[in-house]
Amino acid sequence: MRVSSWVLLALAPLSLASLMTGAASLDPSSLGADPRAWMLLMESRLPRTLAVLLTGAALAVAGVVMQQLVRNRFVEPGTIGTAESAAIGLLAITLIAPASPVWVKMLAASLAAMAGTALFLALIRRLPPREVLLVPLVGLILSGVLQSAATFVAWQTDLMQYLGIWLMTGEFSGVVAGRYALLWIAGAATCLAWVAADRLALLGLGEQTVTGLGLNPVAVMRLGLLVVALVTAMVVVTVGMVPFVGLVVPNVVARLMGDNLRATLPVVAAVGAALVLACDLLGRLIRYPYELPVGTVLGVLGSLLFLWLLWRPQRA
Amino acid sequence: MIEIEAVSHRIGQVTILDHVGTRLPRGAMTALIGPNGAGKSTLLNLVARLLPLQEGRIAVEGLDVTRTPSRALALRMAVLGQDTAIGSRLRVRELVGFGRWPHHQGRPDPADAAAVLAALDAFGLTPLGARFLDELSGGQRQRAFVAMTFAQATDWLLLDEPLNNLDMAHARALMARLHSLVREEGKSVVLVVHEVNYAAAWADHIVALRDGRIVAEGPPAEVLTPAILCDIYGMEMAVTEHAGRPLVLHHI
Numbered sequence: 001m002r003v004s005s006w007v008l009l010a011l012a013p014l015s016l017a018s019l020m021t022g023a024a025s026l027d028p029s030s031l032g033a034d035p036r037a038w039m040l041l042m043e044s045r046l047p048r049t050l051a052v053l054l055t056g057a058a059l060a061v062a063g064v065v066m067q068q069l070v071r072n073r074f075v076e077p078g079t080i081g082t083a084e085s086a087a088i089g090l091l092a093i094t095l096i097a098p099a100s101p102v103w104v105k106m107l108a109a110s111l112a113a114m115a116g117t118a119l120f121l122a123l124i125r126r127l128p129p130r131e132v133l134l135v136p137l138v139g140l141i142l143s144g145v146l147q148s149a150a151t152f153v154a155w156q157t158d159l160m161q162y163l164g165i166w167l168m169t170g171e172f173s174g175v176v177a178g179r180y181a182l183l184w185i186a187g188a189a190t191c192l193a194w195v196a197a198d199r200l201a202l203l204g205l206g207e208q209t210v211t212g213l214g215l216n217p218v219a220v221m222r223l224g225l226l227v228v229a230l231v232t233a234m235v236v237v238t239v240g241m242v243p244f245v246g247l248v249v250p251n252v253v254a255r256l257m258g259d260n261l262r263a264t265l266p267v268v269a270a271v272g273a274a275l276v277l278a279c280d281l282l283g284r285l286i287r288y289p290y291e292l293p294v295g296t297v298l299g300v301l302g303s304l305l306f307l308w309l310l311w312r313p314q315r316a
Numbered sequence: 317m318i319e320i321e322a323v324s325h326r327i328g329q330v331t332i333l334d335h336v337g338t339r340l341p342r343g344a345m346t347a348l349i350g351p352n353g354a355g356k357s358t359l360l361n362l363v364a365r366l367l368p369l370q371e372g373r374i375a376v377e378g379l380d381v382t383r384t385p386s387r388a389l390a391l392r393m394a395v396l397g398q399d400t401a402i403g404s405r406l407r408v409r410e411l412v413g414f415g416r417w418p419h420h421q422g423r424p425d426p427a428d429a430a431a432v433l434a435a436l437d438a439f440g441l442t443p444l445g446a447r448f449l450d451e452l453s454g455g456q457r458q459r460a461f462v463a464m465t466f467a468q469a470t471d472w473l474l475l476d477e478p479l480n481n482l483d484m485a486h487a488r489a490l491m492a493r494l495h496s497l498v499r500e501e502g503k504s505v506v507l508v509v510h511e512v513n514y515a516a517a518w519a520d521h522i523v524a525l526r527d528g529r530i531v532a533e534g535p536p537a538e539v540l541t542p543a544i545l546c547d548i549y550g551m552e553m554a555v556t557e558h559a560g561r562p563l564v565l566h567h568i
Contacts (some may be wrong), residue, residue: 204404208397214390
């Protein structure tokens with residue numbers, strides 16, 4: 001409880017700061033009188049803040065779900081090829097039917113993300129179960145292979161710039177009203193994970209136990225796959241991949257609160273949202289009025305957090 | 317009653333079970349014994365529908381395990397598998413609480429909470445309820461898993477080597493507990509044990525396997541004879557009697 005209340009306490013001032021921070025100055029007292037200030041708030045600051053919160057929460061939850069699916073703590077959708085698969089889906093639909101509407105592109109990205117993640121799951125089934133570190137390694141190799149394939153195709157077809165937007169460090173400076181609607185789908189997928197929280201938590205106990213309790217492990221895995229793929233695809237399409245959130249946040253929360261997802265998923269979502277928002281704010285402030293991509297800030301902060309996690313003295 | 321008819325199981329070219337057929341009695345404790353690789357766990361996992369049935373037929377209380385919905389089976393039999401190495405960081409009471417899943421499907425009511433408390437109490441885990449599993453000793457963790465199976469409150473309990481990691485005191489306490497479940501609550505227990513003397517002391521019925529076949533079955537006094545034991549384990553051992561039950565001197 002302590003953790004969750006701290007994070008909730010931090011979210012409010014962070015969100016307020018995010019609404020007030022940007023290249024153009026915003027005077028809260030003039031909001032009622034100045035239509036331009038109002039427009040700045042509603043068209044840029046609020047959408048950006050919401051987009052950051054949704055992305056952080058969804059990526060953190062997708063990280064938890066991914067870790068339950070493979071029963072391994074060292075993976076997240078960004079390190080096992082899910083993001084690269086989504087980008088390949090986007091690339092394919094851009095080449096085949098460039099004029100297709102957004103929902104078709106989104107569908108293509110989601111389906112490809114699902115296929116890529118399913119491929120990863122199929123691969124790691126063949127690994128010896130005790131080799132914990134082989135799982136993330138295979139993920140890194142798979143994502144490397146997928147990324148090279150995407151790069152090759154993009155290079156040949158002159159689409160490297162698109163690929164860069166999707167897979168390079170994600171950033172939120174381009175988010176304005178009406179251009180982040182897809183993230184609400186990621187948010188919905190996060191809610192789906194919460195509805196299925198008990199089932200996903202059970203998955204962590206292994207397929208035998210799940211079967212013994214009368215659940216179909218394959219059905220639960222499909223559901224988890226859907227959540228991971230939807231979240232990743234929507235984030236990749238809208239802001240590009242944001243690293244580390246799905247890895248660090250679930251690990252920190254599991255250390256403090258355990259893996260009873262019914263209780264921890266809301267905390268995971270809140271911590272993820274707060275972390276990405278704090279990093280986005282930092283990125284906006286470090287070289288004000290210029291911006292650093294949130295992905296870069298997270299890369300630095302996230303790795304520090306992870307090192308702290310590894311070296312922190314264990315409680316007796 | 318669990319009916320097993322002409323069950324065979326192969327992994328690649330290797331035959332694990334070869335036309336096994338038997339009936340496991342209701343309201344009794346049945347022990348599956350045999351050397352490593354005899355097929356005990358495979359047989360138990362097939363009954364528990366944790367492995368797909370390749371050949372033959374298995375029915376639990378008349379319910380065919382391949383056709384009955386998994387949830388209906390989960391209300392009839394609880395299973396403790398051998399793979400209890402879990403990655404999740406759960407508290408003991410959360411783990412035991414998951415044993416109630418077939419009853420509440422995610423919406424526990426006060427009866428479920430009471431069953432969890434009773435299961436924790438029955439296995440001396442009440443003081444450990446709030447501890448994380450990865451902070452427990454192997455034996456404590458094993459007891460937590462048995463308690464989870466117990467919380468499922470089914471007529472049948474299938475336990476694959478439940479004595480793993482348990483010290484003598486806890487092993488005996490668990491066997492006594494299972495025995496009283498059978499005697500006083502009319503439950504049926506099937507377990508895989510390695511130490512034949514636990515089977516000798518507590519089981520009502522023994523099924524002995526070797527190389528994927530049933531070599532002998534019946535009450536302990538009939539199965540645990542020097543001749544049969546030598547046939548199963550391939551070594552000579554004396555059998556004496558203690559308190560009216562066979563005692564196998566396999567360690568000297």
